[in-house]
Amino acid sequence: MSERSSVVDESAVFRALFAASPDGLLLVDDQGLIRLANPTASLLLGYPNEELIGASVEMLVPDSIRPGHAAYRRAYEGAPRARPMGGTATELVARRRDGSEVLVEIALSPLQPLGLPYTMASIRSVAEYPRVRQALQRARYSEHLAQLGKVAVDSLDPREVLRQVPAIAAQALEADVAVVFLLEPGRTALRVAGGIGLLAEEGPGFLVPNRPDTPQGFVLAQGGPVVVEDYGSERRFAVPGAYRQAGLVSSLAVPLSDRGRAVGTLAVRSRQPRRFGEAEVRFLESVANLLGTCLQRAQTEEALHHSQRLEAVGQLTGGIAHDFNNLLTVIQGNLQVLAELPAVTDDGFAPQLVAAATRASRRGAELTGKLLAFSRRQRLQPTSVDVGAMIRSLADMLRRTLDQRIRIRIEVAPDCPDVQADPAQLESALLNIAINARDAMPDGGDLVFEAEPLAAIPPALRRELEEDEDAPTPAGAGDGLMRYVRIAVSDSGTGMPEEVKERAFEPFFTTKQAGRGTGLGLSTVYGFARQSLGAIGIDSAPGHGTTLSLILPQPPVTPREAAEHEAASAAVPPGLRVLLVEDDAEVRAVARRYLNDLQCSVTACANAEEALRYLSALTDPVDPGEPAAGGPLPHLLLSDIALGAGMRGTELATRVRQTWPEIAVLLMSGFSAELLASGPGSALGWDLLPKPYERAALARAIGKVLAR
Numbered sequence: 100m101s102e103r104s105s106v107v108d109e110s111a112v113f114r115a116l117f118a119a120s121p122d123g124l125l126l127v128d129d130q131g132l133i134r135l136a137n138p139t140a141s142l143l144l145g146y147p148n149e150e151l152i153g154a155s156v157e158m159l160v161p162d163s164i165r166p167g168h169a170a171y172r173r174a175y176e177g178a179p180r181a182r183p184m185g186g187t188a189t190e191l192v193a194r195r196r197d198g199s200e201v202l203v204e205i206a207l208s209p210l211q212p213l214g215l216p217y218t219m220a221s222i223r224s225v226a227e228y229p230r231v232r233q234a235l236q237r238a239r240y241s242e243h244l245a246q247l248g249k250v251a252v253d254s255l256d257p258r259e260v261l262r263q264v265p266a267i268a269a270q271a272l273e274a275d276v277a278v279v280f281l282l283e284p285g286r287t288a289l290r291v292a293g294g295i296g297l298l299a300e301e302g303p304g305f306l307v308p309n310r311p312d313t314p315q316g317f318v319l320a321q322g323g324p325v326v327v328e329d330y331g332s333e334r335r336f337a338v339p340g341a342y343r344q345a346g347l348v349s350s351l352a353v354p355l356s357d358r359g360r361a362v363g364t365l366a367v368r369s370r371q372p373r374r375f376g377e378a379e380v381r382f383l384e385s386v387a388n389l390l391g392t393c394l395q396r397a398q399t400e401e402a403l404h405h406s407q408r409l410e411a412v413g414q415l416t417g418g419i420a421h422d423f424n425n426l427l428t429v430i431q432g433n434l435q436v437l438a439e440l441p442a443v444t445d446d447g448f449a450p451q452l453v454a455a456a457t458r459a460s461r462r463g464a465e466l467t468g469k470l471l472a473f474s475r476r477q478r479l480q481p482t483s484v485d486v487g488a489m490i491r492s493l494a495d496m497l498r499r500t501l502d503q504r505i506r507i508r509i510e511v512a513p514d515c516p517d518v519q520a521d522p523a524q525l526e527s528a529l530l531n532i533a534i535n536a537r538d539a540m541p542d543g544g545d546l547v548f549e550a551e552p553l554a555a556i557p558p559a560l561r562r563e564l565e566e567d568e569d570a571p572t573p574a575g576a577g578d579g580l581m582r583y584v585r586i587a588v589s590d591s592g593t594g595m596p597e598e599v600k601e602r603a604f605e606p607f608f609t610t611k612q613a614g615r616g617t618g619l620g621l622s623t624v625y626g627f628a629r630q631s632l633g634a635i636g637i638d639s640a641p642g643h644g645t646t647l648s649l650i651l652p653q654p655p656v657t658p659r660e661a662a663e664h665e666a667a668s669a670a671v672p673p674g675l676r677v678l679l680v681e682d683d684a685e686v687r688a689v690a691r692r693y694l695n696d697l698q699c700s701v702t703a704c705a706n707a708e709e710a711l712r713y714l715s716a717l718t719d720p721v722d723p724g725e726p727a728a729g730g731p732l733p734h735l736l737l738s739d740i741a742l743g744a745g746m747r748g749t750e751l752a753t754r755v756r757q758t759w760p761e762i763a764v765l766l767m768s769g770f771s772a773e774l775l776a777s778g779p780g781s782a783l784g785w786d787l788l789p790k791p792y793e794r795a796a797l798a799r800a801i802g803k804v805l806a807r
Contacts, residue, residue: 143193193222207219268367272383274369280307284638284640285638286309288309290304291307298342324353326349429685432793438454484520486586487515490511493529501537525651539644546590589647595640604635672805675697678737680710680751690797710736748766768787768790
């Protein structure tokens with residue numbers, strides 16, 4: 100009886116071992132039919148146990164290798180032999196019930212030597228090996244990163260990237276929630292910019308305070324990845340109750356950076372404890388780096404497009420101003436002549452009409468001046484300006500003129516250096532900004548003027564200067580001596596939405612009521628900053644006020660003492676011989692009339708080529724061996740810069756200076772940045788008479804040139 104019990108116990112043990120084996124076990128007969136299968140095999144292959152029993156082992160082989168496998172099985176039955184795990188050099192794949200395939204290793208144990216017509220196959224998923232699991236995990240993460248990289252390259256819309264990044268991160272990490280937070284302009288809060296599985300209490304646009312006691316603020320304070328194994332035991336920051344109510348247990352968050360500056364966070368959360376380890380941290384950091392690069396590219400492209408729009412508008416307005424200045428020159432010149440006619444002076448009403456028209460033409464000249472300022476085509480007279488003294492003087496004036504409910508504060512750094520700028524234009528720029536700030540605070544508020552030195556060229560300004568082919572090279576920039584000063588004007592007003600901020604510097608764009616603004620204030624400031632080799636930036640958001648920052652260069656570290664103060668004599672000697680070159684016939688007629696009034700002897704030409712032929716005829720013989728036509732050379736060349744399709748006035752001036760150095764040169768233009776253009780004859784030392792001009796201004800300019 101005890102022997103029988105012993106036999107029964109061994110049989111039960113063998114059945115238990117078969118059933119409990121961690122490897123899948125199949126007992127296959129010599130016909131290739133499955134006779135026994137343990138639960139592990141059923142789980143691995145996805146078949147119920149009853150479907151495996153009696154089925155052909157060929158159904159577990161992928162279709163592509165099924166014919167070859169049948170031949171291999173028949174050959175094996177003819178010469179069965181044991182084969183351990185990993186005994187084959189080829190990869191083995193099993194086909195599951197749902198058609199999917201799983202990489203496996205198979206050991207074969209023939210039972211024929213024991214007198215049984217069976218072979219036992221032990222099957223193990225390769226994914227069960229730790230190193231293989233890690234390799235598969237890395238491959239899956241790499242696949243998702245490649246997917247994200249494709250999104251980043253293909254999509255030009257940052258909103259699409261912000262939409263897809265959380266989905267990809269959640270799918271790769273098998274997380275329940277993935278959220279992107281971006282810092283608001285004031286950096287006091289983070290906004291939900293995109294996510295998947297978002298909680299009702301944390302929808303798109305939701306703001307979270309940027310404080311170390313909040314999950315996102317803690318990540319930014321740490322400056323690195325933060326792993327939470329269990330919200331229940333978290334003590335480093337306050338866990339929102341909504342997280343626990345949603346069943347979330349663990350999380351991983353990493354900071355988002357743009358050029359080394361934190362701009363937000365990327366967080367994933369799970370309902371499983373201790374879900375995130377080192378591999379997940381590395382993956383999410385890679386995603387964050389790629390997302391930061393995408394956001395940086397989008398911002399750079401938007402800034403470039405914005406700059407290109409402003410440049411295009413600037414070129415248009417500059418061209419309009421140039422042509423309009425020519426018209427104003429004709430209008431003002433004829434009005435001045437008209438005012439001196441006896442028929443007008445003897446009339447009781449006519450002088451008033453002429454004076455009104457003259458005032459209107461001067462206002463038109465002021466308008467074109469603002470357009471030229473925006474398009475960086477005004478003529479500046481930069482000098483060293485004491486920023487602190489200018490701000491304090493301006494603040495004193497504003498305290499007397501602005502609403503008394505506006506509190507003005509000055510914060511100038513003790514070591515704040517001077518700036519190299521046109522003082523009148525700088526004061527006008529600050530006044531424009533202050534007036535806009537006043538309009539943004541109808542009920543009063545705080546107006547703060549700040550000034551501080553900058554040790555290096557800001558990245559945004561460096562990009563602008565590098566991309567701006569027309570910008571002159573700042574003195575000292577090449578040898579690293581160029582330094583800048585930041586002048587900021589902040590208000591606590593209504594702030595600007597994004598669509599207004601993008602157009603703030605465009606001329607004629609205004610949000611003020613009709614009749615209360617021309618839209619040329621900030622556009623003028625923009626042009627002044629760029630022409631002064633600086634930049635201007637806006638930091639604003641609705642309800643958070645606005646800060647406009649002017650970045651201007653300091654005087655060169657080793658400035659040259661080249662300040663010659665010339666006494667410009669307004670006296671024009673009678674009989675002065677002037678060669679006038681002007682392509683516009685009506686402007687030429689006005690200039691000739693002015694010169695005749697100044698008792699000058701005038702020779703007028705319509706273009707540079709005609710002027711050169713005239714000068715050559717005075718000094719060069721017509722035929723070899725014969726004397727030149729002779730005649731005295733002019734004392735002065737008075738030429739416009741833009742002379743139609745032919746030679747420019749700057750090139751004409753250079754040719755005259757080289758060939759006839761005794762002739763003085765005075766250039767005219769309503770588009771004075773032409774003096775700064777590159778190319779032949781583009782010198783910066785020419786004297787310039789800006790259009791429109793009156794007879795007295797022409798006399799002063801001629802006197803200054805002759806005195807030199």
